Amino acid sequence: MSISKAACIGGGVIGAGWVARLVLNGIDVSIYDPDPEAKRKVGEVMRGARRAYKRMATNGLPKEGKITYAKTIAEAVADADLIQESVPERLDLKHKVLAEIDMHAPSSALVGSSTSGIKPTDMQVAMKNHPERLVVGHPFNPVYLLPLVEIVGGRDTWPEAIELASEIYASIGMKPVVIRKEIEAFVxxxxxxxxxxxxxxxxxxxxxxxxxxxxxxxxxxxxxxxxxxxxxxxxxxxxxxxxxxxxxxxxxxxxxxxxxxxxxxxxxxxxxxxxxxxxxxxxxxWSIRELEKIRDDNLVAIMEALSTQNGGKGWGAGALHKDYVRQLGKTGAGGSAAAAKARATKPKKAVKATKKKG
Missing domain, CATH: 1.10.1040.10 (N-(1-d-carboxylethyl)-l-norvaline Dehydrogenase; domain 2)
Known part of the structure; x- marks a missing residue:
């Protein structure tokens, strides 16, 4: 399924990586980060991501989504289909941010947390309206290249939210793996x-x-x-x-x-x-930016090599990479009219907030 708008709360290394993956898939992203250097830091990551994507997506890329910087969380999450929280690993801060997201986000929006170890049940207590739509969506750095995302549901998470998260993350070229039991630090x-x-x-x-x-x-x-x-x-x-x-x-x-x-x-x-x-x-x-370029080039090369294996079908991350590059190329050269229409359409699925299911 496709989404038209996402919000990223937190623009650090992981948050900026989410911004890059989403924007380079043609999705508009609204960012909230109180750091006065956030725009510069996200811009640095975007430059590296564009470079890597131009190398791997030789058939073209979708028209980039629009990046906007919101002054408040409420402004950032307005009309968002996916809200990805990537603030530092402090439970008190997670509670404060998630409570504000829950208060202002559309009831149909999925909320994903990039936490690397906090259990979703421990975060859901701050969400008084719709805790059922929170999942952990834990990625790995660099988010715009590494496809794995661990999905973890909490005590109040609905099965529909986990299914929706899997579909959304897969639609932007990721490999969702649903963790069967909720544990700290996941797998x-x-x-x-x-x-x-x-x-x-x-x-x-x-x-x-x-x-x-x-x-x-x-x-x-x-x-x-x-x-x-x-x-x-x-x-x-x-x-x-x-x-x-x-x-x-x-x-x-x-x-x-x-x-x-x-x-x-x-x-x-x-x-x-x-x-x-x-x-x-x-x-x-090497500077950190030089190391990032070396890392990205190596990752693209490894995935490209794996994409030619198994009789041309690809193997492991290479098979997913092959399909992802093909997906990006379908809307290459600025994006097709059909793709633009799809980006402007609300997702067909949403987390229902009318009644709870066991």
Whole structure:
């Protein structure tokens, strides 16, 4: 399904990434962010996103949606079909912002939170009118390129809202994955946090430097994970006997004292200095904007390579990328009249606010 207008509350790294993905799909976006530098910061992200999209969407792009900067949340959410909240990870701030969104947004609008770890049930308590329309829509940076979005419903979230969220996010080229049970940090960040904790110990204990650790990931299993994930890779590692053989062979390792995942290194100035100094040695020759360009080019290249696999049908993120590029190209060269008409049409589905369903 298509939407015609979105609102982004918060214009930081994640919020600006949402703005870029939405605008480059031809959707008008209204932004509210009290930061006086918000317009500049969003503009920087937009420049990087345009560059990446021009490289990957060789058949053309839709006519860009219009960006407006609202003075209040009420102004931003007026007439929005999707409202994406991306404010800092403080529950009190989430409550304040979501309460204001709930007060002023159209009753049919879907509200998505970009939170990376707060449970939606804990946020819904601030929404006195329509808590049933709140979902977590947790993306990954850069939002305009990485397709994954984790969708999580809270205690009061209606099934229709989760279905609507999946359709809206899929319509802008994303891969929605609905998380079956509501837990803090969901799935993606739990995996990242486990690896991050182990990485901090390995550097702190002098086993490797940050650059050596990154090399181990990007020259090794990171390439496997990029195209198959964990379980499919391990199935292959089991040989012809598959996953059962892999589990039988490596299962005993789970009890070996290999990991410090249940322990956390003390977060102090010494640890910060160690990591930051090694990170500077690794990457200070590039500015952050230069690193963003390198990252975006690499991501586009990987997805393009995967799009040619599996007999030309594409594989994993490459298959989705292939379809997304085709979708963008349908309204290339400024956008077709049909696409413009579609953008001006209200979504056919909305979160019904008349009666609750179990």
């Amino acid at each position: 993606g960040d739990r995996l990242l946090e486990a690896a991050w904790r182990e990485a901090l110990w390995l550097v702190k204990d002098g086993i490797c430097t940050v650059e050596e650790l990154d090399d181990i990931m990007r020259y090794g299993f990171g390439l496997r994970w990029a195209q198959m994930g964990m379980f499919q890779v391990y199935r292959i590692a089991g040989g012809e006997a598959g996953m059962r053989h892999f589990m039988a062979q490596f299962g005993p390792c789970l009890s070996w004292p290999w990991t410090k995942l249940m322990d956390v290194p003390e977060f102090n100035d010494e640890l910060v200095d160690l990591i930051a100094t090694q990170s500077d040695e690794q990457s200070s020759k």
